[in-house]
Amino acid sequence: MDWQIMNAPLPSKALRRISRLCDLPTKHWERFYSIMKLRSDPVYAAVALELAGSALPVLDIGCGIGLLAFYLREAGFTPPIAGFDYDPQKIKCAKSMVSRSDYAGLSFMTGDARQGLPECSGHVVILDILQFFTRAEQAALLSAAASRVAPGGRLLIRTCLRDDSPRYRITVVGDWLAKLTFWMKGSPVCYPDRELFESVLTAAGLRVRVQPLWGGTPFNNHLVVAERE
């Protein structure tokens, strides 16, 4: 399949192909979650756009059930993608989805990003996990991730930014509701601010830009793009 650069999500047919990989009697929740998430979240198309045309491999930290990897394959991105998450159930689900697909070059492994990261030299992606870390752990994770970005590679992070906007306050309330209703396992610990990315990633030799990525949501989500020239 040729690379297709997309600002908009993939066509519904491609998204359904991904969610059908959870089409098992025990996986109704995962199937519902994956189609809703892929249809509504602008982050997958934004990451696909940032990686367009690159031949470098990708490390996805906190990959969940692997939706980004499947999305990138449907978008025609062919380099190896390794997913890493500390929830063994999610990694098991990601592996079972791969085994039901014809996607090649995808691997998933269990591990805690606080204890160290798998080796990689390419692009690194971190979507929606920094709020579960203390500020010191965030800085350590960003340094470790930056050291895995190859020349020409990018570190792509989606996160809520701590600032004085109403969007920030809505995100905090939303995350606590998600925790109280058991939608989310971890409680938010610390939301990073823009200064953290600029200081840690610039010191690691990357050029940093930060752009809003809230799509149709009321949340204060941003995409941080840090490039190694």
Ligand SMILES: C[S@@+](CC[C@H](N)C(=O)[O-])C[C@H]1O[C@@H](n2cnc3c(N)ncnc32)[C@H](O)[C@@H]1O
């Ligand atoms: C909100 S989900 C995002 C999933 C995925 N990145 C996506 O966008 O589809 C956050 C993920 O981070 C994982 N996670 C949280 N803390 C982690 C840690 N210390 N090490 C590895 N994974 C972690 C969780 O298990 C969960 O799958």
